[in-house]
Amino acid sequence: MSTPPDRPGKPGRRPPFGRPGQGGGKGAGKGFGRGPQAGRERRDGSPSGPLGGPDDPVVLYGWHPVFQALSNGTRKLHRLLATENALARLTEELGTLPIDAELVKPFAINALVGADAVHQGLYLEADPLPAPALDEMPEDALLVALDQITDPHNVGAIVRTAAAFGVAGIITTARHSPSATGVLAKSASGGLEHVPLVVVRNLAEALIELGERGFTRVGLDSEADVSLDAYTPKLPTVLVLGAEGKGLRQRTRECCDVIARIPFTGTIRSLNVSNAAAIALYALSPRERA
CATH class of the missing domain: 3.40.1280.10 (SPOUT methyltransferase, trefoil knot domain)
Incomplete structure (x- = not known):
């Protein structure tokens, strides 16, 4: 089964690797989610940092991020939502999953990550990975x-x-x-x-x-x-x-x-x-x- 390509970022004005007016691009950076667990910016609009707060779970969606996280024994997993087709594919690839999945319709994931997000029927909440020194x-x-x-x-x-x-x-x-x-x-x-x-x-x-x-x-x-x-x-x-x-x-x-x-x-x-x-x-x- 093929997976949709990642969405490209929107064009910007001036990258550091070329002179003004010679192309380049910059992603949109609008955030990603609507649900209460979605990663957000601080109130002042600045990014919240690479790990978020100590009690903030990270949200992963899409085939590759979720598949790799489920395959990573160091990730502490909290909640997995999956559509019927996505769950069947996960089970075929991984066998017994390390966390029980909640079977949902696509619109349930849309409500959490936004209708424009390419989630491919998978949504996972997990702890951040440890940051080495x-x-x-x-x-x-x-x-x-x-x-x-x-x-x-x-x-x-x-x-x-x-x-x-x-x-x-x-x-x-x-x-x-x-x-x-x-x-x-x-x-x-x-x-x-x-x-x-x-x-x-x-x-x-x-x-x-x-x-x-x-x-x-x-x-x-x-x-x-x-x-x-x-x-x-x-x-x-x-x-x-x-x-x-x-x-x-x-x-x-x-x-x-x-x-x-x-x-x-x-x-x-x-x-x-x-x-x-x-x-x-x-x-x-x-x-x-x-």
């Missing part, structure tokens, strides 16, 4: 650091790509980052179960600590003099990504060993931050070259 990251790791990227579509897509390239962790701050729930989890397509979020208070201090541990800190910027394809991949490395529109903050740039650009050859010389992350992670992943 920065000093728990392996000494030979490839990491990603996010400098105030707040759009959940983009962060989720970066998590998905990070899982594909074996990234050991994604460093994010407690503030100016979206919650690991709802839209972000759907965009991550199950990647949250495989790439931990490492939450730090101050990104610059975290980058300094990583530098002291021998990590090469590579920031991405479209105006950089160094081309990314001229950089020889080596571990440990941390890829540092700035928010669309603002790019890397000055203090963050000062904590990088290398500031590099993607060497575009076409007319459009900009990318959505999640697409830029995919290219950069491919370039920075050590591998045998022919």
Whole structure:
């Protein structure tokens, strides 16, 4: 059975990986749900942080996020809603489920996540995954650091790509980052179960600590003099990504060993931050070259 593709984000005005007027995009970041358990912004409109409150369950919907969460023994599960077809597919793939499912009609899930959400007949409430400390990251790791990227579509897509390239962790701050729930989890397509979020208070201090541990800190910027394809991949490395529109903050740039650009050859010389992350992670992943 095929599954619908993840929904792309809406176009934005100015990504950090290209000059103004040269394309790029930014996800909508409207939140995802209507129900009482849905992840929400704070009253002041700022994101609630990558883990939410200690008593706040995360909401996962869609085939890949729910399937991967049910397959992850470290997730504490609270409530699973499933349509008849979705439950049959889950049972076929997993056998006995780790939590009893409530059989519902699609409109019951629509009422919780919104009619526009592509839930594919599955809705799961669970505890957040534990956030490891920065000093728990392996000494030979490839990491990603996010400098105030707040759009959940983009962060989720970066998590998905990070899982594909074996990234050991994604460093994010407690503030100016979206919650690991709802839209972000759907965009991550199950990647949250495989790439931990490492939450730090101050990104610059975290980058300094990583530098002291021998990590090469590579920031991405479209105006950089160094081309990314001229950089020889080596571990440990941390890829540092700035928010669309603002790019890397000055203090963050000062904590990088290398500031590099993607060497575009076409007319459009900009990318959505999640697409830029995919290219950069491919370039920075050590591998045998022919």
